[in-house]
Amino acid sequence: MIAPRPAVLKMAPYHPPSGGRAGKLRLDFNENTVGCSPRVAEYLREVLTQPLLAVYPEYEDTRPALATFFGISPDELLLSNGTDEAIQVLINTYVDDGDEVLTLTPSYAMYRFYAELAGAQVREVPYEADTLAFPVARFLAQIRPSTKAILVANPNNPTGCGVSLAVVEQVLQAAPRAAVLIDEAYYEFCGRTALPLLNKYPNLFVSRTFSKAYGMAAMRMGCLMSNAANMAHLRKAQSPYSVNLLAALAARVAVADTEYVSTYVAEAVASRETLYRFFDEMKIGYWRSEANFVLFRAGERAVPIRDELRRRGVLVRDRSYELPGAVRVTVGRAEQTERFMQELREIW
Numbered sequence: 001m002i003a004p005r006p007a008v009l010k011m012a013p014y015h016p017p018s019g020g021r022a023g024k025l026r027l028d029f030n031e032n033t034v035g036c037s038p039r040v041a042e043y044l045r046e047v048l049t050q051p052l053l054a055v056y057p058e059y060e061d062t063r064p065a066l067a068t069f070f071g072i073s074p075d076e077l078l079l080s081n082g083t084d085e086a087i088q089v090l091i092n093t094y095v096d097d098g099d100e101v102l103t104l105t106p107s108y109a110m111y112r113f114y115a116e117l118a119g120a121q122v123r124e125v126p127y128e129a130d131t132l133a134f135p136v137a138r139f140l141a142q143i144r145p146s147t148k149a150i151l152v153a154n155p156n157n158p159t160g161c162g163v164s165l166a167v168v169e170q171v172l173q174a175a176p177r178a179a180v181l182i183d184e185a186y187y188e189f190c191g192r193t194a195l196p197l198l199n200k201y202p203n204l205f206v207s208r209t210f211s212k213a214y215g216m217a218a219m220r221m222g223c224l225m226s227n228a229a230n231m232a233h234l235r236k237a238q239s240p241y242s243v244n245l246l247a248a249l250a251a252r253v254a255v256a257d258t259e260y261v262s263t264y265v266a267e268a269v270a271s272r273e274t275l276y277r278f279f280d281e282m283k284i285g286y287w288r289s290e291a292n293f294v295l296f297r298a299g300e301r302a303v304p305i306r307d308e309l310r311r312r313g314v315l316v317r318d319r320s321y322e323l324p325g326a327v328r329v330t331v332g333r334a335e336q337t338e339r340f341m342q343e344l345r346e347i348w
């Protein structure tokens with residue numbers, strides 16, 4: 001064995017339970033539970049030729065199209081291999097070995113992952129104990145002049161809770177020397193965005209993904225946005241071809257079919273309400289969510305409930321390792337939510 005860097009030695013392996021999901025009702029990863037827009041799949045089938053696959057990807061058409069969609073200029077946009085690469089490029093651009101990175105817990109695992117990989121010292125501020133609300137005062141108190149990056153999911157995964165733009169601004173003001181990432185992976189389900197603040201705060205970065213509402217998780221397509229001066233540095237820290245051509249082509253078609261996404265989002269949001277009523281009726285505790293998933297209290301039986309649902313063909317995500325008794329379920333179409341409720345009712 002060759003000795004790895006100390007930062008890697010210290011890391012625990014991360015194994016999301018991602019095998020054997022085919023054919024089951026996927027309510028475990030907050031993906032679009034139906035699929036991407038049919039126009040995206042059709043377009044890919046049309047353009048996919050042997051010569052096309054032989055050529056390194058070019059992004060000349062995709063970047064301006066997505067920038068227009070987001071209402072920014074192309075030099076404020078970085079295409080990334082999912083949000084994950086956006087997080088990685090941001091960390092690699094601003095965080096050195098031993099630097100401080102601030103985030104929250106429980107939250108998206110890749111913040112800690114990339115920060116630790118870079119050798120950073122990661123500090124995690126817990127969400128409020130019972131409500132799982134954003135801990136405004138405690139979080140602001142943890143920001144130091146030495147903090148190099150701040151990573152916040154809005155709304156957050158796995159809690160589903162969001163934070164107001166007023167608080168986002170407080171964070172940006174308290175950390176003028178830190179790269180502040182507002183990860184808006186679930187933006188479509190809540191409609192709140194920090195994008196209009198890009199010109200006001202030079203330390204603000206906003207990420208979006210095509211993995212959730214757009215139903216393109218397999219393609220790995222994300223976007224990172226900030227002012228042009230920051231972006232020039234981020235581009236230096238990114239491999240030139242990390243976004244594959246199919247993802248780049250598909251994203252252009254996806255943003256042109258806004259109706260598909262808005263219809264799906266409306267269905268998921270309606271499902272969220274249905275689920276609340278079901279949990280109320282069943283006297284099951286849960287946290288209200290601004291995203292396409294709901295975290296509920298399964299108590300001591302969180303893991304057996306997850307396993308029994310899996311046996312019945314319904315996948316949900318156990319989160320009890322970080323929030324005792326908590327299980328997360330993705331919402332999608334009405335009939336899918338119906339199926340979940342029916343199975344859970346039977347085993348509860």
Ligand SMILES: Cc1ncc(COP(=O)(O)O)c(C=O)c1O
Nearest residue numbers: 082083084108153157185209211
């Ligand atoms: C908050 C958050 N950010 C980012 C991602 C992943 O996004 P991507 O597939 O674009 O890497 C997830 C996925 O679960 C997430 O919950």
